[in-house]
Structure formats: structure tokens, C-alpha cells
Amino acid sequence: xxxxxxxxxxxxxxxxxxxxxxxxxxxxxxxxxxxxxxxxxxxxxxxxxxxxxxxxxxxxxxxxxxxxxxxxxxxxxxxxxxxxxxxxxxxxxxxxxxxxxxxxxxxxxxxxxxxxxxxxxxxxxxxxxxxxxxxxxxxxxxxxxxxxxxxxxxxxxxxxxxxxxxxxxxxxxxxxxxxxxxxxxxxxxxxxxxxxxxxxxxxxxxxxxxxxxxxxxxxxxxxxxxxxxxxxxxxxxxxxxxxxxxxxxxxxxxxxxxxxxxxxxxxxxxxxxxxxxxxxxxxxxxxxxxxxxxxxxxxxxxxxxxxxxx
Amino acid sequence: xxxxxxxxxxxxxxxxxxxxxxxxxxxxxxxxxxxxxxxxxxxxxxxxxxxxxxxxxxxxxxxxxxxxxxxxxxxxxxxxxxxxxxxxxxxxxxxxxxxxxxxxxxxxxxxxxxxxxxxxxxxxxxxxxxxxxxxxxxxxxxxxxxxxxxxxxxxxxxxxxxxxxxxxxxxxxxxxxxxxxxxxxxxxxxxxxxxxxxxxxxxxxxxxxxxxxxxxxxxxxxxxxxxxxxxxxxxxxxxxxxxxxxxxxxxxxxxxxxxxxxxxxxxxxxxxxxxxxxxxxxxxxxxxxxxxxxxxxxxxxxxxxxxxxx
Numbered sequence: 001x002x003x004x005x006x007x008x009x010x011x012x013x014x015x016x017x018x019x020x021x022x023x024x025x026x027x028x029x030x031x032x033x034x035x036x037x038x039x040x041x042x043x044x045x046x047x048x049x050x051x052x053x054x055x056x057x058x059x060x061x062x063x064x065x066x067x068x069x070x071x072x073x074x075x076x077x078x079x080x081x082x083x084x085x086x087x088x089x090x091x092x093x094x095x096x097x098x099x100x101x102x103x104x105x106x107x108x109x110x111x112x113x114x115x116x117x118x119x120x121x122x123x124x125x126x127x128x129x130x131x132x133x134x135x136x137x138x139x140x141x142x143x144x145x146x147x148x149x150x151x152x153x154x155x156x157x158x159x160x161x162x163x164x165x166x167x168x169x170x171x172x173x174x175x176x177x178x179x180x181x182x183x184x185x186x187x188x189x190x191x192x193x194x195x196x197x198x199x200x201x202x203x204x205x206x207x208x209x210x211x212x213x214x215x216x217x218x219x220x221x222x223x224x225x226x227x228x229x230x231x232x233x234x235x236x237x238x239x240x241x242x243x244x245x246x247x248x249x250x251x252x253x254x255x256x257x258x259x260x261x262x263x264x265x266x267x268x269x270x271x272x273x274x275x276x277x278x279x280x281x282x283x284x285x286x287x288x289x290x291x292x293x294x295x296x297x298x299x300x301x302x303x304x305x306x307x308x309x310x
Numbered sequence: 311x312x313x314x315x316x317x318x319x320x321x322x323x324x325x326x327x328x329x330x331x332x333x334x335x336x337x338x339x340x341x342x343x344x345x346x347x348x349x350x351x352x353x354x355x356x357x358x359x360x361x362x363x364x365x366x367x368x369x370x371x372x373x374x375x376x377x378x379x380x381x382x383x384x385x386x387x388x389x390x391x392x393x394x395x396x397x398x399x400x401x402x403x404x405x406x407x408x409x410x411x412x413x414x415x416x417x418x419x420x421x422x423x424x425x426x427x428x429x430x431x432x433x434x435x436x437x438x439x440x441x442x443x444x445x446x447x448x449x450x451x452x453x454x455x456x457x458x459x460x461x462x463x464x465x466x467x468x469x470x471x472x473x474x475x476x477x478x479x480x481x482x483x484x485x486x487x488x489x490x491x492x493x494x495x496x497x498x499x500x501x502x503x504x505x506x507x508x509x510x511x512x513x514x515x516x517x518x519x520x521x522x523x524x525x526x527x528x529x530x531x532x533x534x535x536x537x538x539x540x541x542x543x544x545x546x547x548x549x550x551x552x553x554x555x556x557x558x559x560x561x562x563x564x565x566x567x568x569x570x571x572x573x574x575x576x577x578x579x580x581x582x583x584x585x586x587x588x589x590x591x592x593x594x595x596x597x598x599x600x601x602x603x604x605x606x607x608x609x610x611x612x613x614x615x616x617x618x619x620x
Contacts, residue, residue: 040446170480171561173569236550238480243542251481258481262572 012208016246023212030209031202034066041184043195048151051192053141054105056090056218059156061097062206063198065215067154075152077144078121079137080109082117083224090218097215106148106228108140116298118224124298129224132294139291143282145192157183160203160216162196163252164233170234182260189274190283199252209284245293324517326556328492331490341521343510344376349401351494353505357377358461360384361502363451364407364415366400366528369466371407373508377464378413384464387454389447390419392427393534406527416458420506423550426608428534434608439534442604449601453592462503467493471505474543475546481543483549489577492570499584500593600620 001010003022010020014029021029022141038044052064056075067074078094083086091107097104111117114136116124121132141153163184169177183196198206225231242250274283279292288296311320313332318331324339332340348354360377364370364386377384386405391397401417408415421427426434426447431442451463472493479487494505507515520527535541551558584593589602598606 007594014404051340062399148426171557173564173567175559175568175572232550232553239549240542240546245479251483256484257483259480260577262485276590 011123011212012205016202016241016249018245022032024209026212028064030205031066031069032203034063034197035070035181036201037071037197038195039191041195042183043154043193043197044072044152045182046071047073050148051106051141051148051150051153052076053137053153053155054078054094055156056093056097057156058207058215058217058219059158059161059198059203060210061093061156061200061215061217063154063156064097064103064208065101065213067197068101075106075148075150077106077108079140080107080301081133081136082109082111082118083119084296086218086223089220093216095219096228097217106144108144110136114295114299116295121298122224123247123292125294128228130228132223132298135290135294139282139289142191142279143192146190146282150192152187152195154195154197156198156201156206157196158198158201158206159249159252160237161197161230163237163248165231166255167233167237168230175263175266176268178260179263179265180289182256200249202248236255248249321522322515324515326512326551326559328555336522337520340372341376341379341516342509344373344382344507347493347507347510347596348380348505351492351505353464353494353507354382354462357383359459360417360452361455361458361460361463362386363447363463363465364388364404365466366403366407367466367469368517368520368527368529369471369508369513370510371403371466371525371527372414372519373464373466375411375523376519377507378411384599385414385416386460387418387451389423389450390417390427391443391446392419392421393429395534396528396530396533401487403526403528407527408589416454417486418454420446424609426605431604431608432534433485435604438536438538442608445600445604449592449599452501453590456500457591457600460502462497462505464505464507466508466516467506468508468511468513468516469559469562470544470547471540472509473547473558474540476562476565477543477547478540486578488570489573489575492566509557512558521551531613545547576610 001013001019002008002024003010004019005028006022008021008022008023012026013020020177025133027140032113044050046167050072052067052074053059054060064076064094065073067304075096078091094105099104118136121136122129129257142268149302163176164180167219169181184197201209211217230258237248272285274285276282277284277289277292279288282289284290288292311323311329312318313320313327314334315338316332319331320332321422322336323330338476352535354360360382362374362377362384364374364413366388374384374386388401390401404415407413428439428443428446431446432439435442454460455463460602472491476491479491493509495504508585511519519525547558582593582595586592587594587599587602589598592599593603594600
């Protein structure tokens, strides 16, 4: 197996590009794919301050590493979700990555700073844990970005993640979600821009990137995500990809280039007037935002003075 | 296993409806699903003359049978495609069905009437056989409907067929095809209306319908369709359906109810002026229609006087 670029010994084959790469040129290929995504969707302008959502897994650490390599000003944010040993180990990986490279890692701990964690929130709301977890993450990424004057929040969603979400949205023709499913969500209404620079890299490639560049990461999947519908969609798409390499990337890319525009008008909600949440001050359509409502529900009548802003 | 309706012994379970049925109530269920589809999409008006595209397989014979049960004036059209023994046997099933029930079956034979068959057309065009076959079928259904003053052509595409085609169109976001993918295509430009009344029945159900009502049908798949991409899509969707019963029907139904409208403007081609094909007189944008162009290519410089219209 020879590297497509230098004909040296290859370490990885990327079937959808019908190419093999040595370590050096695989890293270059990953950089190029990220740069292409950033460029195609105008995700980042030179000099902007980027807050990377860091979980300690392969995607978020590869993303942070690649953004630094590409010359972006990227700091990390790790959220302690309180999911037992899984969270402890994930945090260690994130901290070690930052320390070894002299990068700035911000930290928020749900339990310490907000009085609850994902398992207790899931129990209190009687919904799947991913629901409370996603809500908390979105809120806190936004809040830390706002308080720290970051221009943009970058998340490590990869090609497989985005294709699976797209597949799920298409299966039920959730046109509002389809309208919003682009790898860049512009800033507005007090929310920072959100970008997904790994949208052209598969999860096999982000894992390989970490291995060949010596990034240690949390290998385990989140124990609370078991049975998550999107994992089933990934299996289905992987089956399709095995039959016909490239179909997953084509599905996602042709949605961006041809499909998405048809759903522009389905987004809705743009006309709603936002005001400040009575609890935390973040923009919301209600009196309190969904995050503060969740927290109140989980911690009961704990005074509102608890929390990070004290 | 008890019938949902009468609590008698059930012969089939329909997982997506979470129901079992005895023979009598399964037949009733199939009738109801077809009546619902006809009604929901205004496929047929009372008294209209329907031409059923009959292949001799389970879907087309079940369709013809169900239309007659529901009181529609339906005649059949069998096309001899010249695919060896497969076509011979298929024709026998179609003729026997019609004869036993005293129904009118029209017949066109590609070789006898037009001087070629699907295998020779595939060889001459160097494309997959399904391409020449589909083109020939569409043309001849239209032509026989026009000559016989039928109001509408009905085809036996079932839920699995339509879901697989939709999936294929979505995978590459072929928005022009998505714009046209409804179970009814209105008449216009000299073409008859086309309808797919089996769109609410899976292929397992049309097969069971034939078995319990004593319809003998061609069980073999077309030998030339092997490796057809849509068969792969069916596997993928069946996998999904096994994980989550009902997802296939929901995918298709929510496309019709929510997704399709977004693609209305993507159809294109409506403004093109049609005129009569110089060879056969059917509406076309070119000088000769695609069917006559195909035939000329396959049979070479055979005089245009050959063929059915002589």
C-alpha cells in the first residue's frame, strides 16, 4: 500500500477518496479537508477567537489540534457532565492535551457550578439523558463564549455524525431541522456563531489522526448514549458505505450544495422576539431560558443565587 | 395469534400496524389501504377507465384484483420484453389471471411489434437493461392508454419500491426527481394520468394478498435487474424497518405530507413546448421521441414502417 502523494509506505486507506496515505500526508490531507470546510462555509475569519467544545474524545481533540495547526486562535472548553468515571477520565484527557501543548482550557462543572449533573437531570425530567445533556452543553458553550468574548464556538461533529443526523431528519422529513442543518450557524440574537469544521472527515479518520499524531483520547463511548437512535442510523449508513464507498459523503455534500436551499423557508422562529432570561440573562423567548428551567426542575427550589455567576 | 378484527385465527402479522389478521380481514385491510391511497391522492374518479400495467408478478396482479374488487373499470396491459423464459412465464401468469376472471388483457410484444427486445436494447445502448426497459415500458403504457382512450395508467409500485426510490433520490438530493415523486402524476401534454395505488402496501403484504386470494404469480425477480441499486436500498431500509417497525412507511408518508411541497419548484421542464414525434406521433421535446430514438439505435436502419402501427 503506497502513499498517493510520496509513494512511501502508507498507513491508512481512505476508500471514498480511493487513496492511501503515509503519516505525513495523511495529516496534510486532514488539514486540507478542515481548511476546505472552513473556507467553503466561511466558518472562520483570520484572527477570530475560537472556543472549541472539548469532550476529551477523538473528534474534539483532533479538531482543536487541527485548528491550532491551521493557525487559528483556539481555546478549549471542557464541561464536567458528572457521568461517573466516564466524565473523570474524559476530563483528564482534555486537561493533559491542553497542558502538554500550553493551550488554554476553560472548565465548567455542572455539579460544582450548577448543582446538578446529567444523570440526575435525566432522572428528574424522565427523558433520555442525551436531551438534558445536549441542552446543558448548548447553553454553556454559548454562555462561556459570550462571557469570554469569543467570536465562534467550534464543535467536533464529523461526517458520520452529520450524515446520521441528516438521515434521521430525512426519515421523518423534519423540515425545520433540515432548514438549520448546515455546518455553520450564523451569529445572531445574542448567540455566537457555531461551526463544525470536521464535516469533511469521517470518524475513522479523526481516530486515525489522533493515533498518528500521538493524541491520547477517551476511547469509550458515553455510557448514557446507549440505544441512542443516531447510533442505529450510523450502522445503516455504514452498511450503505460498505456497499458503495463515498455514498455517505455524497449524501451530506449534495444536501449542502443542492438540498438545503429548498428548506430555507422552513426554519421558522426567526421573527420571535428574544429577551433576557430572568435567571441567567441569556437570550430566550420565555421568561427563563430552557437551561434555567431545567436546572430549577432538577435542583428543586434551590435559590437562584447558586451557580457559576456568583 | 388472533385477528385484530374478529379474534379468529390470524394468518399474518403486520408489525408496522401492530396488528394480526385472518384471511378475510387481511383482504379487507388491503382493500382499505388501496382505497385510502386512491382517495388521499384523488387517483381515480368513479367510472374512469383504468389501464393496469401487468407484469405477471405479485404487485401488478394484486393491484388489478384489488381495483376490480373496489369496483373500478380496469383492463390490463402486458408487455412482452423478450427476457427469455422469465418473460414467457410472466406472460402466462398474466394471461391465466385475466382468462380465469374474464378480464380484458391487452398485449404488446417488443420483438414482434417493434423489432427488438430488452436484452438487445441493453447490448446496443451499452447501458444497464433497466434503462431501456423502463423507457420502453413508459412509452408503451402511454401509447396504449392514448389509443385505447384510457383515463389513467395504474402501476403496481408498492411501499417498498417507492421508499427505495425516495431513499435513492435523497441520497444524492436529486431535487428534480423529488419534485415528481408523488403517487399520482396528473395528465398533461398528451400524457395520461399515472397512479400508484399500492403505495400503502408493503411487498410482503402484496405477496400475502396473492397467496390468500389464490392468485398465481411469477415469483422470480427479473434476472436482468440483478445488482440494481434499488435492491441495495431495499436491504438498507429493511434493516432499518427491522430495528424500528413503521419507519419505512413513516419515511414515505411524511415525504408526501411534509417534504414534497418544498421541491415543487424543482420539477422544471414544464415550460418546454412539446410537439408530435415524427415517427410515432407521441408528445416529445425532440424531433423523435426517446423511444423511437432507442428503437432506431437498436434495430439500425430498419424502415420506420416496421412496428405496431402498421
